[in-house]
Amino acid sequence: MFPKILKSLLSGNEIVGYDQKEIIYPYSGASSCFFEYARAISIQPFAAPDELSVFRSDLSVAARSLHSRLEREKDSILRTVADETGSPITYHAEDMEGACIFLTKLSYLEKLLPKKYLSEPKGNVLLNLSANEPIIVTTILTLTALFLGNTVFIKPSSKTPSYAYFLVKELTKNPALKNRVHFLLTDREEIERLIRAKSFDFVLSLGSSATNKKLMVLCAECDTEFLPESEGNDWCYVDRKSGSLKKISSIIAESFTKHNGQMCNAVRGIMVHEEVYDVFLELLKKRVRSFSVGSPRLSTTHIGALLQGTQIQADNLVREAGERAEEVWNYSVKNNVINPTLILNPDEQTPILSETVFAPVLWIKKVRDHDQAISFYQEKNMHGLGFSLFSYNKKVVDDFVHCIRVGRININKHPLKTGLFDPLGGILLSGHGGPRHWVERFSNREFINRFFPKTRKTSRRA
Numbered sequence: 001m002f003p004k005i006l007k008s009l010l011s012g013n014e015i016v017g018y019d020q021k022e023i024i025y026p027y028s029g030a031s032s033c034f035f036e037y038a039r040a041i042s043i044q045p046f047a048a049p050d051e052l053s054v055f056r057s058d059l060s061v062a063a064r065s066l067h068s069r070l071e072r073e074k075d076s077i078l079r080t081v082a083d084e085t086g087s088p089i090t091y092h093a094e095d096m097e098g099a100c101i102f103l104t105k106l107s108y109l110e111k112l113l114p115k116k117y118l119s120e121p122k123g124n125v126l127l128n129l130s131a132n133e134p135i136i137v138t139t140i141l142t143l144t145a146l147f148l149g150n151t152v153f154i155k156p157s158s159k160t161p162s163y164a165y166f167l168v169k170e171l172t173k174n175p176a177l178k179n180r181v182h183f184l185l186t187d188r189e190e191i192e193r194l195i196r197a198k199s200f201d202f203v204l205s206l207g208s209s210a211t212n213k214k215l216m217v218l219c220a221e222c223d224t225e226f227l228p229e230s231e232g233n234d235w236c237y238v239d240r241k242s243g244s245l246k247k248i249s250s251i252i253a254e255s256f257t258k259h260n261g262q263m264c265n266a267v268r269g270i271m272v273h274e275e276v277y278d279v280f281l282e283l284l285k286k287r288v289r290s291f292s293v294g295s296p297r298l299s300t301t302h303i304g305a306l307l308q309g310t311q312i313q314a315d316n317l318v319r320e321a322g323e324r325a326e327e328v329w330n331y332s333v334k335n336n337v338i339n340p341t342l343i344l345n346p347d348e349q350t351p352i353l354s355e356t357v358f359a360p361v362l363w364i365k366k367v368r369d370h371d372q373a374i375s376f377y378q379e380k381n382m383h384g385l386g387f388s389l390f391s392y393n394k395k396v397v398d399d400f401v402h403c404i405r406v407g408r409i410n411i412n413k414h415p416l417k418t419g420l421f422d423p424l425g426g427i428l429l430s431g432h433g434g435p436r437h438w439v440e441r442f443s444n445r446e447f448i449n450r451f452f453p454k455t456r457k458t459s460r461r462a
Contacts, residue, residue: 041190043199044179046123049149056107058176059146063103066139066170070100077166081134082296084160086305086336087259089297095136102140102420102435109147112421112439119443121149122225123201126184128191128215129164130206131157131307132262137206138164140420142171144435146180148443153184153200159308161185195222202442204229208356209429227441229431231356232264232385234415237373237400238280239391240273243412248390249283252362255388255415257291257340260306261360264431265386265424267415268356269363271373277366281344284364288330288340303360305336314338314359321352321363331361353380370396374403385430388415407432 049055070077074096082089113119125145129138138154145152156164161183168183186194195203195218204227205215212228219226236255238248255267272280296304306314315333322328324347331341343363346352352363367373370391377387386408389400397411407426408418418424426432 041184041186041194043124043153043194046121046151046201048121049176049180052149055149055176056110056147058174059143060106062171062174062177063106063143065173066167067100067103069170070096070103073166077135077163079297080162081160082304084162085132085134085259085262085307086296087132087262088299088301088304090299090301091259092135095133098420099136099139102136103143105420106143106147108421109144109435109439112436113443114440114445117445117447119148119445122442122444123150124153124199125150125442126153126155126191126195126200126203128203128205128207129154129156131159132259134160134163138167140435141204141438142167142181144438145442146171146177148439150202150442151179152181154182155184155186155191158185158187192218195219195224198222198224200224203227204438204441206431207231227432229264229426230429231358231383232266232426232430233268233354233356233381233383234265234386234388235377235381236267236270236388236415237367237370237390238270238272238276239370239389239393239396240275241392242276242390243392245276245280246283249280250287251414253284253287253291253340256362257288257302257360258416260304260338261340262307262310262358263416265416267362267388269353269365271365271367271376273370274366274368281342281364285329285342288342291340293337293339303337303340306338306359308336310358311336311338314357314361317352317355317357318343318359318361321346321350324350325363348376348380354382356383370399374399377404382428383430384428385424385426386410386415388413 078089078092078096081092127141127145134156138156142152142154154164154168165183168181171177171181194200202225203215203219205212206229209228209230212230216226216228236252242248252267252270258266291302292300293303294301311333315338318328318331318341321343322331325343326345329342329344330339332339338359338361340360341362343352343361345365346363365376367376384406387400387404387406388410389397390412391397401409405427407430408423421435423436424431424434
């Protein structure tokens with residue numbers, strides 16, 4: 001499915017005859033050689049589609065074609081993405097299913113646009129993507145930006161570029177999209193040069209808050225609009241009256257291990273009422289013991305290898321937390337694989353409470369009641385992406401809803417099972433994403449304040 005030169009890049013081999021870092025031009029389809037290595041990338045000024053409604057019709061045709069190709073090439077694509085990310089293939093299959101559903105409902109984006117406004121495209125849009133969840137994130141972001149009439153430049157992570165390449169190659173088979181979407185694999189220096197050259201009218205970046213802060217400063221210096229979508233640090237509370245603890249423990253186990261825990265909205269920490277803590281903990285351990293660690297290509301695998309370059313930070317956070325916790329259960333690290341790990345009752349000053357550990361690691365804290373849980377969250381969580389609450393007590397639910405600062409609250413629901421067009425949440429340090437949010441941010445809005453004076457009717461004489 002992918003050219004030999006790309007496979008060579010992915011395997012880490014050097015390209016003979018090139019001593020520069022791998023820099024790839026925006027894909028244009030004009031040459032049989034899709035990849036050229038150079039630093040002086042040239043990006044044309046933005047030109048809006050002649051007729052947006054016609055363009056969207058062409059985009060819908062391209063979306064249907066992409067949908068068909070995803071179904072035909074499913075196994076090959078999933079194996080490639082699983083190999084790149086190290087995340088089990090079953091999770092990517094779920095992501096592909098979501099991406100396909102999105103493609104069939106593309107026209108729904110128009111209903112999400114604010115009423116009484118005229119929406120115009122931003123222009124040249126740079127999507128600076130993270131390495132995790134490449135299928136669903138790349139599909140939704142790209143098609144949403146295109147739907148608004150933008151020209152899109154997809155800069156995937158160098159760790160997981162294959163799906164973005166496939167997506168662009170497939171979309172640009174449609175003549176209407178040939179110059180509207182480009183594959184842009186570059187290093188940081190080249191991206192900085194392009195931003196300083198004002199090649200982009202809008203930059204959206206998925207990544208760590210540290211990376212996004214640097215990009216934010218750069219875009220501010222260049223008067224380029226910037227939207228960060230940073231990592232989350234989602235927590236959960238289990239009340240003493242919360243239904244089946246077995247079911248909840250299974251939900252939490254799935255939530256902190258999916259994609260090896262390398263999801264922005266994975267559950268990182270859980271507070272449990274002291275009356276149910278011991279029972280819940282044993283049920284959670286039992287569920288985690290049932291998970292298998294192995295090759296990401298196997299449908300039976302629950303845990304694979306972490307993304308390249310993320311294991312060291314996760315290991316440091318876990319080891320530091322372990323020095324001041326009651327127990328670190330089931331922890332081991334080998335060959336970039338971290339077993340699903342539980343950190344029991346960590347010290348309140350440990351960094352793992354406030355920083356995001358991008359791995360299948362969950363801390364668990366016993367609390368006296370929901371008031372203590374709320375106070376603890378208010379003090380320690382500065383991300384505000386999402387929060388999950390399991391309680392049948394109306395007062396407990398109301399107190400959480402009104403007292404914690406967070407963009408999304410899941411009440412007695414699976415934290416990761418949100419609708420495609422539901423807001424992902426996010427305030428404070430986290431992102432604010434989801435199609436409902438992005439469809440507005442990818443467009444400029446003009447408020448039309450209409451007034452037409454009434455004309456006086458003239459009477460006719462008989």
